[in-house]
Each structure stands twice: as C-alpha cells, then as structure tokens.
Amino acid sequence: MIKLHFHPSPNPMKVLLMLEETGLEYEIIPVDTLKGEQHSPAFVSIAPNAKVPVIEDGESVVFDSNAILLHLAGETAQFASTSGPARAEVLSWLFFVATGLSPFSGQAMHFLHMAPEEIPYAKNRYLKEVVRHYAVMDERLSKREWLGGDHYSIADMAAWGWLNMSPYMFGEAGLSDWPNLERLHSLMSERPAAVRAQAVKDQFTFKQDFDEEAARALFPQNYAV
Numbered sequence: 341m342i343k344l345h346f347h348p349s350p351n352p353m354k355v356l357l358m359l360e361e362t363g364l365e366y367e368i369i370p371v372d373t374l375k376g377e378q379h380s381p382a383f384v385s386i387a388p389n390a391k392v393p394v395i396e397d398g399e400s401v402v403f404d405s406n407a408i409l410l411h412l413a414g415e416t417a418q419f420a421s422t423s424g425p426a427r428a429e430v431l432s433w434l435f436f437v438a439t440g441l442s443p444f445s446g447q448a449m450h451f452l453h454m455a456p457e458e459i460p461y462a463k464n465r466y467l468k469e470v471v472r473h474y475a476v477m478d479e480r481l482s483k484r485e486w487l488g489g490d491h492y493s494i495a496d497m498a499a500w501g502w503l504n505m506s507p508y509m510f511g512e513a514g515l516s517d518w519p520n521l522e523r524l525h526s527l528m529s530e531r532p533a534a535v536r537a538q539a540v541k542d543q544f545t546f547k548q549d550f551d552e553e554a555a556r557a558l559f560p561q562n563y564a565v
C-alpha cells in the first residue's frame with residue numbers, strides 16, 4: 341500500500357486528489373509541519389528537501405508533488421497521455437504550475453500572512469505574479485476544457501491544490517475575476533474524488549496557530565545565527 345506523508349497544505353492536496361482519482365490504496369502518514377516534524381531525521385532520510393508530500397510506493401520513494409503526480413500517472417496509465425502532442429500539452433501545463441503558479445502562490449501567501457513585517461513591494465510582486473498566472477490559465481481555459489487540453493489530467497490536479505488558496509489571497513472574490521478558471525475549480529471540487537480528498541484531510545488534526553514555534557519550524561534558516 342502507498343504511504344503518503346501528508347500535511348493539509350496545497351502540494352500534498354494535489355497528491356491526495358490523484359490517489360482518490362486513481363483509486364489506489366494508500367495510508368496517510370501525518371507530518372505536522374507547523375510543529376517541525378518535517379525536520380525529523382527519519383523524514384529527511386526519505387525527503388531530502390524536508391517538505392511534504394512524499395510517497396513510498398513499494399520500492400519507489402518519490403518527493404515533490406509534481407514528480408509524484410507523474411510517477412502515479414505512469415504507474416496507473418491514467419490522467420496523462422503517454423506520448424505525442426497530448427502528452428506535450430499535459431507536461432507543459434504541469435510544469436507551468438510546478439514552476440510558476442505553485443511557488444508564486446506560496447510566496448504571495450507568505451508575504452500576505454506569515455512575514456513578520458509588512459513589505460509592500462514583496463506583497464505586490466508575488467500577488468501580481470499570481471494574477472498573471474491566473475490570467476494565462478484563464479485564457480487557456482477559454483479555448484480548451486482542461487488545462488492539459490481535451491482531458492482531465494495531472495496538470496489540472498496540480499493547479500487545484502493552489503486554486504483552493506485563492507480566498508486567502510483575494511478574499512471572498514476568490515477566482516471570480518477569472519471565470520474560466522473558476523469554472524475549472526468548481527468542476528474539479530465537485531468531483532467525488534475531490535470531495536473524498538477534502539473529507540480525508542478533515543480526519544486529521546494538525547497545529548493551526550501560526551505562532552513563534554510554527555515560524556521557527558517552517559523557516560529555521562531565517563533564525564540561524
């Protein structure tokens with residue numbers, strides 16, 4: 341059975357959704373990142389970057405949400421075409437999310453909600469990059485049903501993890517400025533697998549308070565002397 345090392349944050353949620361979509365058997369191993377459990381020697385031995393998600397799938401250990409999505413798509417032959425133009429589209433949009441939407445959204449959230457001081461330039465820079473990425477996806481989705489093209493794919497799942505965070509960046513308006521993106525997000529969130537993924541997430545209790553302990557656990561390099 342696959343072991344998913346998990347915290348209910350955007351990158352692990354992509355993988356939880358994929359596991360639910362594929363119907364693979366898995367068990368959740370909670371990693372409370374606000375308590376610093378990602379730095380335990382046992383975890384770092386399988387996750388050299390000390391971040392979730394990681395999966396143990398038989399003899400394969402895979403870290404990074406996007407690598408995991410590709411791995412599971414390959415193992416199950418689901419949610420990514422195996423060759424040709426259809427695969428090229430899925431790969432392009434998966435990596436657009438992996439290298440653009442994900443890190444810019446993460447930094448926007450950081451400067452909006454976690455930075456110990458108000459830095460308007462940083463807030464503006466990252467939020468505007470999220471807006472730019474949303475606009476690129478919205479334009480794509482005005483022409484194609486799914487990010488990866490004609491079929492629901494791991495590119496959409498990768499985006500879903502971060503689109504869930506739009507209210508934390510844009511308040512109640514959420515994705516309403518990007519109607520095609522909002523359509524994609526609603527369609528995906530209503531899928532039985534997404535509903536199950538949210539329910540699985542809610543079965544576990546993690547530290548909620550972003551206090552001094554959490555800041556030191558998440559950003560130890562900021563406190564190094």
Ligand SMILES: N[C@@H](CCC(=O)N[C@@H](CS)C(=O)NCC(=O)O)C(=O)O
Pocket residue numbers: 347349350351352373378390391392393403404405406442557558559
């Ligand atoms: N590129 C990695 C990023 C992983 C990542 O940043 N994970 C966050 C949760 S979304 C985490 O583990 N944060 C805890 C920490 O940074 O210590 C991926 O896509 O899996």
